[in-house]
Structure formats: structure tokens, C-alpha cells
Amino acid sequence: MSKKPVGHKARKRFGQNFLQDQGIIHRIIRAISPHPTDHLVEIGPGLGALTEEILNAAGDLDAIELDRDLVPILRTKFFNYAEHFRVHQADAMKFDYTSLCDDQRPLRIVGNLPYNISTQLIFHLLSYNKQIADMHFMLQKEVVERLAAKAGEKHYGRLSLMAQYYCQVENLFLVPPEAFNPVPKVDSAIVRLTPHKQLPFVARDVDQLQSVVKTAFNQRRKTLRNNLKELISAEALESLEINPGERPERLTLQEFIRISDFLCEQEKGITSVYE
Template sequence: MNSKMHLGHQAKKRFGQNFLHNDAIISDIVDAINPEVGENLVEIGPGLGALTEPVAERAKKLSVVELDRDLAHRLRHHPFLAPQLTIYETDALNFDFSQLLTQQDGSERPLRIFGNLPYNISTPLIFHLLTFKDKVKDMHFMLQKEVVERMASGPNCKAYGRLSIMTQYQCEVIPVMEIGPEAFNPAPKVDSAIVRLIPHKTIKNPVKDINALNTVCLAAFNQRRKTIRNGFKKLISVEQLASLNIDANLRPENLTIDDYITLANFIVDNPVEETEQPSDKKQSRRAMKRAQQQE
């Protein structure tokens, strides 16, 4: 990292900032990304430029999305990085990444997205980025180690949940390396890991509606210690579960991704009638919100 970039900047807790400073680890991460000239590289949260500098050195040009106006200002005035960057000073959670597809020559090139993501918004940010998966070649992210474990986890495992299913349905999930807190300043209280996500070009068992898949996952894992008989009672009956060859006595972590796709397709074809009272709807929304926050 350019030492001058670090001077005078205090990490901001509200942005979840933890800056990489270990050169050996930075080099390993850049090798894992393997940026090349001519590729459409996009960094989320470049911060003090720890990854930005070595990636720009290899790729010559890249786009960066930075919410912190102080850091965006530093990048705009960086002595040698500034001419290589297209800087978007905005919140990545609301950013339309599809606008980065078209190059100056008018051609479209798939996105290669990477970044040290703020851990406090990593899950909603991953879900936002997955909406652009058809335009993405691959993604490399630094995340909390526990989040990477959840993304890569399979059935019958405690870490398996909505994030596992929604990510693996859309991407190949490859844990790359683990990184300790000492590689950051300030040091986080958790271990970190790099994950590679490669969007599937074709999905062997496509769901009819991705939102329905999200709905059944939320319903299941909001009450993960309950059997699916109870978790799904507002969406699907025990008899209907039996007709789909799904055991109502299983717990949510025992179902495969294909099982969840089957359930999602069922509720698309058999929508639940609007029978909830306003108070029930309020409780349902709160329960769903709790499930999302737990991830």
C-alpha cells in the first residue's frame, strides 16, 4: 500500500472499515484475482488502495466504487493511480453495476468484481451483486470467515442456510484462503477469508422465480430448529410436502438445494391465498427481517 495514502485517515466504524496492510497477503490476493490488461475490473470499497495499486499495475485501468468521500477524494488526487481509475462515489448497495459493462470503444465486457467488503453489509451486498450475475465473469471478496463458510456449506451442516442455497444456486463457490485479524488495521475481532464466486453459465435445475426460492429459504431458516412441517405451515401443507416426496419431519438444514427449488416451484404454481390479518402480516415481516439480519 502506498504509505502516503494511509496518512491522516482514521478508519470509520460506520463504514465497517478495516484496511489491509500485509504485503505478502495482498500479493496472494492479487494473484488469486489474476487481473489482466483489457479486462473489465471493478473494485468495491478500494479504501486506501491496498488492492487497487497492485491490480492497477497489472490491469492498467479499473473502476472503483467508494462510499467514503474522503477516500474517494484521496484516490482522485493519487499521484499515479488517479489516471488509471474511474471513480464512482456512491453506495455499492444501490449501484447499478450493469452501467459498467460498456467500454469506451462501445464493446461490452463481462465484469470482474472484487473487494474487501464491509462485514456489516456483506450479505445484502452479495445478494445485490447476484442480481447482475449474467453480466459477471467472476467475483473475489474478502469476507468474514464465518460468512464464507456459510456460503460454501452443504446440507446437514450447521452453517448451511439461506446464504448457502441462494449463492450456490447462482454461482460456483470456491473458498480461496483464510486471513487472520493481524493483516488489517484496525484488526477486526474475527478471522477473514477470500471467496471466489463464478456465476453458472447454465443452471441445470432452474427455479421458476428466484424470489420464490428466497421466500422458502427465509421461511425455513427463520425457524431453523423447527421441523419444516411447522416452518412451512403458512406456505404448504404436510400433505403437499408428501406429494413432493419431502419429509415434513426434517429440519431446514436437511433439505438439499434441489428440494428448495421444488418447494419454490410449488408455491409459484400454487400461490397461498391472502388470509393473514394485518397483525399477522406485521409479525411475518418482523420474522423475515430477523432471519435476514441473522445472516
């Protein structure tokens, strides 16, 4: 196992847990499978546990690091790769990823994401789905389960639906707490998100779809009739061949799109194609 260099203590406010298990690092690199023609982006490189392995295989790497004290450490550690390695001291939640697209290559995103912002960050990255080839993230195990969950499963919800609207989601493997320093109190997992080249199901208005999904899951123990009553009547749900007595976790992505499209049509005064 590699050791954390003296002089930088993991900061709780940044959600820092430094990966140190070489076996896990090599397994992650095999899953990513970087190539010399690839343009990778690493979010939260920390002390560079994955960075060196990526640089040895990939063509170009941009690293986005919030902690300003880590930026000079990374630049010094990887100065031999200066032609292909750039560090951006920035907030990944606010970063404009299109600024990195200086050629025809799509971005490949990787990162050990802080647990406290992982969901919000993934939603932010999904808005760049057309510029991204794939994403490999280390996340809290429960977040990966939510991303990959199917209709009817315990972890299925808003994150599952919107991630799967844009991407194919693969839950790859677990990472134990002892792979990190300091040791977190939760298990982690590696997930692969691959944006669809062509969306399998297309909503008329994605913002409307997100609103419907968010409203439906505000109180997930209640039925669609109760949760969506301000948006759509029980009779209208039935006309869409959706049972208003179902709980939201029972509905597929296609069915949520059906509700969303119906509301778009109603707003425009169009007769529903489902009637």
C-alpha cells in the same frame, strides 16, 4: 508491510479495516489473476492496497467508494492511471452495476467488504449475475463458511442456497486479523463466486424460491412441517418426496426448488408434475 498514510483514520461507521500485509495482498492478486483485457470493479478500495496491484495487471478498473474523504486520496494516488481508472463516490448497496457495462466485457468484482453489510451487498450483486464474470471478496470467515456450506452442514442456510443457485462458491484461504489496520476482532477469508453460465437447477420463479428459503430458515431449529405450514401442507411435502419432519438445513437446493415450483403450480391451478 505497507503503512497507512497519515491523515485518514479508519471509520467505524463505514466498517473500515485497511489491508496492509503485502504477502496477503499478493496472494489475493494471484487468486484474482487480473489480465490486461479485463474490466474490474473494486468495491471499497479504501487507501488502495489492492488497487495499485490490480491496475498494474488489469485493463480497466472502476472503484466504488462510499467515504467521500477517500475519493481525492485515490484520485491523487493513481493519477498516472487516469485513462483506465475511475472512482465513483457511491453506496455499493445502491449502485447500478449495469452502468459500467459499456462494452462486451463482463465485470470482475473484487473487494474487502465491510462486515456489517456484506450479506446484503452479496444479495444485491447476485441480481447482476448475468453481467458478472466472477467475484473475489474478503469477508468475515463465518460469512464465507455460510456461502460455501453444503446441505447438512452447520453454516448452511439462506445465503448458501441463494449464492449457490447463481454461482459456484470457493472458499480460498484465511486472512488473519493482524493483516489489517486497525486489527479486527474476527478472522477473515477470501471467497470466489463464479456465476453459472447455465444454471444447474432452474426455479420457475426465483422470488418464490427466495420466499420459501427465507421462511424455512426463519426458525432453523424447527421442522419444515412447522416453518412452512402457512405455505404448504405436510401431505404435499410428502408428495414431493420430502420429509416434513426434516429441518431446513437438511434440504438440498434441488429440493427447495421442488417446493417452490409446486407452489407456483398451485397458484396457477396446475396439477403438480411431482404427483
